Amino acid sequence: MFDSALNILTYLSQGLWTTVSIFLTAALFSYIMAFIAGLSRMMKNPIIRGVTAFYVEVFRGTSLIVQLFWLYYAVPILFDIHLGSNWWVGVIAIALNYGAYMSEVVRTSILAVDKGQTEAAIALNLSPVQRMRHIILPQALRLMLPEFGNYSIQILKGTALVSLIGLTDILYYGDIYRSTNLSEGPLAYLMVLIMYFIIALPLIWLSKKGEKIARKGVAS
Amino acid sequence: MEPIVQYKDIHKSFGDTHVLKGINLDIRPSEKIAIIGPSGSGKTTIIRLLMTLEEPTDGDIIVDGTNLWKMEAGGDGKMKKANEKHLSKVRNEIGMVFQHFNLFPHKTILDNCVTPLVQVRKMSKKDAVELSRQMLDRVGLNDKYEAYPSHLSGGQKQRVAMARALVMKPKIMLFDEVTSALDPELVGEVLEVIRDLADNEDMAMVLVTHEMDFALEVADRVLFLDGGVIAESGTADEVINTSDNPRLQDFLRRFRDA
Numbered sequence A: 001m002f003d004s005a006l007n008i009l010t011y012l013s014q015g016l017w018t019t020v021s022i023f024l025t026a027a028l029f030s031y032i033m034a035f036i037a038g039l040s041r042m043m044k045n046p047i048i049r050g051v052t053a054f055y056v057e058v059f060r061g062t063s064l065i066v067q068l069f070w071l072y073y074a075v076p077i078l079f080d081i082h083l084g085s086n087w088w089v090g091v092i093a094i095a096l097n098y099g100a101y102m103s104e105v106v107r108t109s110i111l112a113v114d115k116g117q118t119e120a121a122i123a124l125n126l127s128p129v130q131r132m133r134h135i136i137l138p139q140a141l142r143l144m145l146p147e148f149g150n151y152s153i154q155i156l157k158g159t160a161l162v163s164l165i166g167l168t169d170i171l172y173y174g175d176i177y178r179s180t181n182l183s184e185g186p187l188a189y190l191m192v193l194i195m196y197f198i199i200a201l202p203l204i205w206l207s208k209k210g211e212k213i214a215r216k217g218v219a220s
Numbered sequence B: 001m002e003p004i005v006q007y008k009d010i011h012k013s014f015g016d017t018h019v020l021k022g023i024n025l026d027i028r029p030s031e032k033i034a035i036i037g038p039s040g041s042g043k044t045t046i047i048r049l050l051m052t053l054e055e056p057t058d059g060d061i062i063v064d065g066t067n068l069w070k071m072e073a074g075g076d077g078k079m080k081k082a083n084e085k086h087l088s089k090v091r092n093e094i095g096m097v098f099q100h101f102n103l104f105p106h107k108t109i110l111d112n113c114v115t116p117l118v119q120v121r122k123m124s125k126k127d128a129v130e131l132s133r134q135m136l137d138r139v140g141l142n143d144k145y146e147a148y149p150s151h152l153s154g155g156q157k158q159r160v161a162m163a164r165a166l167v168m169k170p171k172i173m174l175f176d177e178v179t180s181a182l183d184p185e186l187v188g189e190v191l192e193v194i195r196d197l198a199d200n201e202d203m204a205m206v207l208v209t210h211e212m213d214f215a216l217e218v219a220d221r222v223l224f225l226d227g228g229v230i231a232e233s234g235t236a237d238e239v240i241n242t243s244d245n246p247r248l249q250d251f252l253r254r255f256r257d258a
């Protein structure tokens, strides 16, 4: 029993790098998307605001798996747009999806910083960019940390969907293992769970830390 | 002497509430003005207009010869709404201290002062630190440079806020009820700093305050704001003792009784 558990883990670890690399890249791009979309949605320009709102609502309003299939199967045929390997398709779909959710975190955190902070910054004659960069964002970031931690864990879980577009991640190897060792199916999936949980541990720890930081140092 | 600030028939409405109904006011360089008046009469609004935190509905504010909210549109002398760049030029002359301090909680008190000097005045870090320390010393916070605002008392916070505004060397300094969020025992230390500034600095100062005795003592001129206009204006003595405006008398009586 213990032997086969270890066996399975070794087998699954072939997919470890795919899962981790997609997670890290997708997480990075979701953060970037979150800031771009979050800030764009607060701009004065109504066109930028409208386009961003459209993006955010579409990607929040539909499921990640449908978006994944769209990018993988539909977009190349319909628009002749090729996003590169399926690895990139996975990364882009996840980044766009979670970027949309997290942009709302960025926006609400910025709005949650006390208006008096902006007014003091205006009184000191900081420019709009300086106000954002030196006064508002540093405080908003602290407010964002816990939610960013939570979403990062969700991104990790979301990466499991990429096995559906033919990527060989942890879940993919779990499926293969089960189909060749049917009796060990439950154990195989238990090991899949454990593996995801182990990868998530540092994230859980980080988001706890984020919550602590968030509790101090903000005027709201 | 030419006034440094002129309000010309300033009106301000918030939605349907017509708060200021034609404010005309000249502030001379180095003049110390106190604004008193009932709650909701628009005292805060008057100084927020000058700090560019609110935009007037109508009228002009001239600062040091420049129209604050309007700028020339082209060569034809027509005026349009001021843009950020124009506002920023005029803002350089004005500083403000707020009722709730509005210190930057993520920065040390030294950095609260240093950041605007480096970012706005383009001062070197070294000079900015030196000037900031001098100013913090002046307001009595020489041992707190590296402390964060959350570790200070209300009185200390307000003194930091004053140092932060002062390092920018404004020509006009605005104070909006800077002691009314403080515990009574901390009011004195803040008033002490204002008194020092009023006595020793030649910048113009506008104080909105409920500290009546203090206002009357430091102000060259007292304005009584009522019904959206400046109902009385004069030296403390004139306003208190010789005005027969019944609403002012009523207002003062309520202060004496409180």
Ligand SMILES: Nc1ncnc2c1ncn2[C@@H]1O[C@H](COP(=O)(O)OP(=O)(O)OP(=O)(O)O)[C@@H](O)[C@H]1O
Residues within 6 Å of the ligand: B014, B017, B019, B037, B038, B039, B040, B041, B042, B043, B044, B045, B046
């Ligand atoms: N941003 C705003 N939106 C709507 N109404 C406002 C706003 N700011 C001020 N007002 C209204 O304008 C009026 C004047 O407000 P202001 O704060 O200038 O009065 P004040 O004389 O400073 O009063 P207080 O002594 O209570 O501080 C009030 O009726 C207030 O409710």
Ligand SMILES: [Mg+2]
Residues within 6 Å of the ligand: B043, B044, B045, B177
């Ligand atoms: Mg007020």
